[in-house]
Amino acid sequence: MDSIKVFCPATIANISCGFDVLGLALDTVGDLMTVKKQQEKGIEILEVTGQDLPKEAHRNVAGVAGMALLQQADYNGGFSISIDKKIKAGSGIGSSAASSAGAVWAMNELLGKPFTRRQLVEFAMEGERLASGVAHADNVAPALFGGFTLIRSYNPLDIIHISPPGELVATVIHPQIEIKTSDSRKILKTTISLEDGIKQWGNLGGLIAGLYTQDYDLIGRSLEDHIVEPIRSILIPGFDALKKHSLEAGALGCGISGSGPSVYALSRSLATAKEVAAAMKTVYDKLGIAYDLHVSEIGKSGVRVASPSEANFN
Amino acid sequence: MDSIKVFCPATIANISCGFDVLGLALDTVGDLMTVKKQQEKGIEILEVTGQDLPKEAHRNVAGVAGMALLQQADYNGGFSISIDKKIKAGSGIGSSAASSAGAVWAMNELLGKPFTRRQLVEFAMEGERLASGVAHADNVAPALFGGFTLIRSYNPLDIIHISPPGELVATVIHPQIEIKTSDSRKILKTTISLEDGIKQWGNLGGLIAGLYTQDYDLIGRSLEDHIVEPIRSILIPGFDALKKHSLEAGALGCGISGSGPSVYALSRSLATAKEVAAAMKTVYDKLGIAYDLHVSEIGKSGVRVASPSEANFN
Known part of the structure; x- marks a missing residue:
């Protein structure tokens, strides 16, 4: 070959x-x-x-x-x-x-x-x-x-x-704005509180457990980020609305993809992932922000x- | 009843x-x-x-x-x-x-x-x-x-x-000294570096994965603590020697139990856990520290x- x-x-x-x-x-x-x-x-x-x-x-x-x-x-x-x-x-x-x-x-x-x-x-x-x-x-x-x-x-x-658990489907919306990875990293603090750290490793432990046991509820409960998301999400237009409407549409969890500006959600079926996509679309259509929208299995x-x-x- | x-x-x-x-x-x-x-x-x-x-x-x-x-x-x-x-x-x-x-x-x-x-x-x-x-x-x-x-x-x-993975056995040594939980908590810092936090949740993720997949090597590699152990271990006499000799005797990992002063090790068989116990015993016998020693499955x-x-x- x-x-x-x-x-x-x-x-x-x-x-x-x-x-x-x-x-x-x-x-x-x-x-x-x-x-x-x-x-x-x-x-x-x-x-x-x-x-x-x-x-x-x-x-x-x-x-x-x-x-x-x-x-x-x-x-x-x-x-x-x-x-x-x-x-x-x-x-x-x-x-x-x-x-x-x-x-x-x-x-x-x-x-x-x-x-x-x-x-x-x-x-x-x-x-x-x-x-x-x-x-x-x-x-x-x-x-x-x-x-x-x-x-x-x-x-x-x-x-x-x-x-990957078999029923997990991702929705990703990419607003057509530019955030440089280097800028996105600069705004992070170099220290965190021990309390937030404990929450973070508790959640990561829960997420890994959820992936192995295919416990979708646990995956959802664990998809939290008390450290980076509160800071970086400021750079992403409409982040709070995207997250709120994604969760209301049935997403297990929602957060920043990489260092942004894309926002991802994970859902438990293709149908739900598509509803989440529709909810995300509505948010950016209202805000008048151009975007690409993807729905994909893992x-x-x-x-x-x-x-x-x-x-x-x- | x-x-x-x-x-x-x-x-x-x-x-x-x-x-x-x-x-x-x-x-x-x-x-x-x-x-x-x-x-x-x-x-x-x-x-x-x-x-x-x-x-x-x-x-x-x-x-x-x-x-x-x-x-x-x-x-x-x-x-x-x-x-x-x-x-x-x-x-x-x-x-x-x-x-x-x-x-x-x-x-x-x-x-x-x-x-x-x-x-x-x-x-x-x-x-x-x-x-x-x-x-x-x-x-x-x-x-x-x-x-x-x-x-x-x-x-x-x-x-x-x-x-618990079936072959995992714990060794615990309890030096007869007193550390109050409240004191042991006071010496911790309330902030940690983001870098250490990332190592910690990477390791916890690895440990959880190792427990689910019964990957004993991964469990061992993940049993690290860059945050609390370096501080609290100062309060435990001979901690570094206990850890060094436990690992040399075949333990997968070794650390502080709770807030101390007990020190635990995890091993992949009862025989190894007993060898670890013997290694721990030697350390405290040399230092002249009284102790209780336990070997137990999970x-x-x-x-x-x-x-x-x-x-x-x-």
Whole structure:
């Protein structure tokens, strides 16, 4: 196999009480990417559609992630990459991570899978370093593992994969405003009260328990964030209304996706997730804010070979 | 049934990364208590052996917890209680909680189980309020539910029961020194760094995942505490040596039990837990510190009817 076309999922990081540690992969929202072996060494970005991104490999996250992999690979050639970006940059649903993760996953397949998923995460983190200045795994981990991922520790990198409860569906609304990850991080305080900390790890414990036992009520009760959401939500227009109406429409929980501005909700069925989407739509229609709206199941596999319908779509 | 004899387990609260939220019940370390229905209203403490404790019901944690239950019960009589204390007061393994939990569990049995376990926890918390000034559930929750308990929230009270992985065995060493819970709480800082908070909830997430998947290595990796242990361990003689030698002897993890001074370790077999006990013993023998030493599996049921051998023992 010399060529592969992959689906690179959008991801939700910082899931409420899981700030900096818990993320999930979406099933039907993501980019498409074609990766081909070539004799020439290094990475060549052949084409980027859907978005204006650098084509020089060292300035493109897929290129940088790919080069990190090539440095460790027993392979004398290189790869060409064509990317069809569907996830908007700065959306807060892991646009750069999708490209980084997709590139290294595809290359690993073409080389006969010499690397573990954990190693692929480490390569993809180099793409995140280019994108945001920090080699974080919040989005590349769920993009590569699928389902939910808990990053227990960075040193050493310890990622726990959790299969998603089958009935869980995500709704994501992306207001067309820009918040830079770096700005969004700057407004956070560097200290928190011990009391809020205890609430946060109590909730994260509850959420992880809910995911393993498929206890949707517990998942809902645990989707709280007393630390980051009260601060960052100020940057997101209509956040309180989005959350209120999502919960009234039946969502289990609702919070900020990544560092925003996207807002996510989790629901217990596709029907409810669609009602939540309608409720979110109403809020932004009233406020006159442009948005993208997604409803997706949780992706079980992360990056994967594109399905025939996805492949034809491009 | 007018009389019941129960085993009231010792408990380990504040399990490393689970400060204030995660506890467990021991299987073979605990008190014995006999509770009898009587016509006279209220609670009468007939006898306390093994420890010098108040016999006035309103000054005895079992009495106070029992009165909290009686206030809600559809019952015109009262109860007498005889307690054989084996868990030393101030040990950090839930001595007061064992009495509070045992009393209300026994009364609930004698009344035909009108109350849920969660309600029993609320009654028993009144005993904790008497003992420490704070109606916490850290020890009474595992004493009543057995296994591991996660207190996700106090308002409303939300307790998640987690069955213990079958091969997990606890070692607990109790140095004969006194640390008051109130003092032990005073030395904690009221703020923590966000960075340490993230490590803590990452570890708690990992620990909960490890308990559900019976991943003993993950349990071990997650048994870290960057927040409370570095401060409180200063009050415990030889803590660093106890921890070092426990881990070298094969323990998965080691930390402070409750607010100390007891130190616990968790291991993956009875044999390893015994080796850990021997390692702990050596440390305190060298330092010339008197101690009690316990090795116990995790109790699956919490408070329970005393077994025939336990019943005869008293």
